[in-house]
Amino acid sequence: METIKALRIPIGDWVEAIVDFILINFQPLLDAIAAAIGFVSESFENTLLWIHPLILTALLVLLSLWRVGWRFAIFAAVSLFVIMGMNLWQETVSTMALVVAASFVALILGFPVGIAMAKSDTVEAVVRPILDFMQTMPPFVYLIPAAMFFGLGKVPGTIATVIFAMPPSVRLTNLGIRQVSHENVEAGLAFGCTDRQLLMKVQLPLALPSIMAGVNQTIMLALSMVVIASMIGAGGLGNTVLTGIQRLNIGLGFEGGLGVVIVAIMLDRITQSFGHIGQGESLFRRLMRTLRGHPAAGEEKGEEHARTT
Amino acid sequence: MAKTKLVVNEVYKIFGPRPQEAYDLIEQGKSKDEIFEETGMTVGVQDASFEVYEGEVFVVMGLSGSGKSTMVRMLNRLIEPTFGKIEIDGHDIVKMSKEELIQLRRREMAMVFQSFALMPHQTVIDNAAFGLEVAGVDRETRYERALKSLDAVGLKANAHSYPDELSGGMKQRVGLARALSNDPSIMLMDEAFSALDPLIRTEMQDELLRLQSESQRTVIFITHDLDEAMRIGDRIAVMEDGRIVQIGTPEEIVTKPADEYVSSFFKGVDVTQVFTAGDIARKQQLTVIERPGSDLNSAIQAMRGKDRDVAIVLDKHQHYEGMVSASSLAEAKNGDGKIQSAFLKDVEPVTGDMGLSDVLHQVANSAYPIPVLDGNKKYIGAISKTALLQTLDRAS
Ligand SMILES: Nc1ncnc2c1ncn2[C@@H]1O[C@H](COP(=O)(O)OP(=O)(O)OP(=O)(O)O)[C@@H](O)[C@H]1O
Numbered sequence: 279m280e281t282i283k284a285l286r287i288p289i290g291d292w293v294e295a296i297v298d299f300i301l302i303n304f305q306p307l308l309d310a311i312a313a314a315i316g317f318v319s320e321s322f323e324n325t326l327l328w329i330h331p332l333i334l335t336a337l338l339v340l341l342s343l344w345r346v347g348w349r350f351a352i353f354a355a356v357s358l359f360v361i362m363g364m365n366l367w368q369e370t371v372s373t374m375a376l377v378v379a380a381s382f383v384a385l386i387l388g389f390p391v392g393i394a395m396a397k398s399d400t401v402e403a404v405v406r407p408i409l410d411f412m413q414t415m416p417p418f419v420y421l422i423p424a425a426m427f428f429g430l431g432k433v434p435g436t437i438a439t440v441i442f443a444m445p446p447s448v449r450l451t452n453l454g455i456r457q458v459s460h461e462n463v464e465a466g467l468a469f470g471c472t473d474r475q476l477l478m479k480v481q482l483p484l485a486l487p488s489i490m491a492g493v494n495q496t497i498m499l500a501l502s503m504v505v506i507a508s509m510i511g512a513g514g515l516g517n518t519v520l521t522g523i524q525r526l527n528i529g530l531g532f533e534g535g536l537g538v539v540i541v542a543i544m545l546d547r548i549t550q551s552f553g554h555i556g557q558g559e560s561l562f563r564r565l566m567r568t569l570r571g572h573p574a575a576g577e578e579k580g581e582e583h584a585r586t587t
Numbered sequence: 588m589a590k591t592k593l594v595v596n597e598v599y600k601i602f603g604p605r606p607q608e609a610y611d612l613i614e615q616g617k618s619k620d621e622i623f624e625e626t627g628m629t630v631g632v633q634d635a636s637f638e639v640y641e642g643e644v645f646v647v648m649g650l651s652g653s654g655k656s657t658m659v660r661m662l663n664r665l666i667e668p669t670f671g672k673i674e675i676d677g678h679d680i681v682k683m684s685k686e687e688l689i690q691l692r693r694r695e696m697a698m699v700f701q702s703f704a705l706m707p708h709q710t711v712i713d714n715a716a717f718g719l720e721v722a723g724v725d726r727e728t729r730y731e732r733a734l735k736s737l738d739a740v741g742l743k744a745n746a747h748s749y750p751d752e753l754s755g756g757m758k759q760r761v762g763l764a765r766a767l768s769n770d771p772s773i774m775l776m777d778e779a780f781s782a783l784d785p786l787i788r789t790e791m792q793d794e795l796l797r798l799q800s801e802s803q804r805t806v807i808f809i810t811h812d813l814d815e816a817m818r819i820g821d822r823i824a825v826m827e828d829g830r831i832v833q834i835g836t837p838e839e840i841v842t843k844p845a846d847e848y849v850s851s852f853f854k855g856v857d858v859t860q861v862f863t864a865g866d867i868a869r870k871q872q873l874t875v876i877e878r879p880g881s882d883l884n885s886a887i888q889a890m891r892g893k894d895r896d897v898a899i900v901l902d903k904h905q906h907y908e909g910m911v912s913a914s915s916l917a918e919a920k921n922g923d924g925k926i927q928s929a930f931l932k933d934v935e936p937v938t939g940d941m942g943l944s945d946v947l948h949q950v951a952n953s954a955y956p957i958p959v960l961d962g963n964k965k966y967i968g969a970i971s972k973t974a975l976l977q978t979l980d981r982a983s
């Protein structure tokens with residue numbers, strides 16, 4: 279036992295050394311990243327806060343009505359008024375903005391990686407263990423380097439969230455593209471697609487349900503991370519929950535938690551609704567059809583049956 | 588003989604990392620199974636050589652795993668041939684650069700797939716225009732051409748539906764229209780009708796034959812179904828374990844099978860039993876479509892123009908109405924002027940599924956060709972005395 283203790287491998291020290299090294303030598307790069315991320319998250323937050331609460335509520339309710347249905351629209355309206363009633367509007371919008379900004383960055387980074395993985399088995403073999411590693415690390419762990427490199431506040435909060443939330447979109451983009459039916463890919467090639475056309479016209483559209491499932495998961499992970507990220511000053515509803523815990527104020531903690539749940543349900547249902555393209559007649563399709571003045575499909579199908587049987 | 592469109596010369600496809608090794612084993616006479624056991628590599632196609640003529644329907648037939656799909660995919664290089672030469676109009680496609688290959692696929696060849704392989708997110712017309720879109724044809728032109736090919740397969744009315752709103756048969760019509768839109772000189776069809784139920788399947792075979800009669804494309808058609816091969820093939824190549832064991836006309840394949848494997852396709856069947864009336868019915872007779880309002884004169888005109896003695900009268904859904912001769916038409920013209928009164932009384936149509944032996948007597952004793960109909964009274968073709976004699980002659 280003594281010898282084993284004496285043999286201690288100083289991984290912690292090494293990591294510290296690496297972090298120091300990066301801090302000293304890559305300061306301009308870190309600043310640039312911080313500026314870019316800061317710009318994205320602040321733009322989202324400022325825009326959302328700039329819109330009058332009632333108008334934003336109306337927009338969200340309309341979006342729910344269009345994508346999900348009238349029942350969910352009523353739920354959205356009630357929930358958003360509850361949030362206003364709890365005086366948590368600003369925190370909620372701040373959280374939404376952080377989630378949307380972090381997801382946005384995660385997706386921008388995640389899609390190309392996912393596509394590259396789908397195109398090359400080597401890339402997949404390299405990236406897959408990294409993704410596994412990223413997903414099995416407890417989320418708190420991301421806070422430490424983020425805070426070390428970028429200090430406290432929204433920027434490190436967003437960055438930690440980006441890293442934590444990215445894996446599903448990478449994975450599901452890769453999976454979605456690989457799952458596209460072999461014959462569809464062959465059809466694309468047989469009609470003379472270039473690699474790029476194959477991706478844009480066949481693989482991505484057919485992988486869309488899977489990609490959207492990845493987007494949905496990324497957003498959900500971002501939301502769960504946002505609460506944790508409030509520990510390094512990311513603010514928003516997470517802060518409310520954290521304050522509630524620190525002061526043992528059950529009421530405040532519950533209100534913050536309720537806000538998070540409402541945001542979660544809304545983001546979940548709305549993003550999920552974009553994954554159903556190609557499965558049955560969506561409202562959008564019906565709208566397009568009506569606009570073009572073509573009859574519904576059912577009638578024509580019935581006619582064909584009468585003819586062939 | 589027609590012009591040669593496609594030449595396949597000693598083509599091999601070996602799936603695996605060291606094809607030369609497998610090739611040497613093939614040279615030593617090892618079988619596909621032995622090679623797989625020794626090296627783990629699969630011989631997809633070995634030593635395939637054949638020619639396809641312009642405008643012919645060339646069927647490749649064989650059991651599952653015999654290499655049919657591999658063969659057809661090498662023709663547009665969806666699968667890279669391991670060795671050998673494939674020439675289209677005299678150009679070796681194996682040597683083509685990627686860019687040239689893409690141009691070839693856009694201009695010369697189109698493919699129809701077993702599972703249709705339509706794009707579910709696009710409407711029927713966008714699917715039909717897919718090849719043109721990829722080739723960069725502007726929207727107006729490509730819609731125009733797509734609509735024309737949809738019209739050719741009878742789906743114009745569904746142009747703005749989505750594929751999941753169509754039945755299987757309709758989906759494959761879209762697949763066919765997509766191929767036609769590019770106006771290819773070669774169509775590759777890999778078990779294109781195998782996923783359809785039997786009734787729709789024959790309907791689609793007729794559709795293909797009809798399209799062929801309108802504009803003669805070179806069709807390479809894969810199937811594992813003997814009936815289908817006999818129906819639509821001008822010539823048939825039979826594949827076994829990656830080798831082509833016989834190439835010939837349907838009659839040759841049936842009457843002079845090269846080996847046990849080929850004859851096993853029709854085991855236990857005597858040749859006259861193999862053929863049904865539908866098999867030897869040919870659409871060589873003149874047909875006249877009877878539309879409400881059209882009169883005798885159009886039929887008389889058509890017959891005079893083509894210098895034929897008899898014509899088959901169909902309604903616009905291809906249903907059989909009757910057979911007329913030049914003299915019966917002339918008589919009716921002087922009579923009540925109705926085409927119905929010109930129908931020849933002693934001509935009785937038969938159905939396509941009747942055995943050849945059952946209709947022998949009738950054909951032999953009739954002064955006219957005997958019309959053959961399907962179960963829905965649709966016209967399949969007619970059997971003339973000459974066609975019958977030829978078939979019997981080959982059979983014996
Ligand atoms: N990508 C591949 N890798 C390895 N072996 C393959 C590959 N594709 C086909 N094969 C093998 O090549 C042989 C021929 O297959 P192919 O798909 O051409 O047969 P087929 O005649 O089309 O059969 P089916 O009627 O089942 O479609 C089979 O033994 C198959 O296992």
Ligand SMILES: [Mg+2]
Nearest residue numbers: 655656657778
């Ligand atoms: Mg096959």
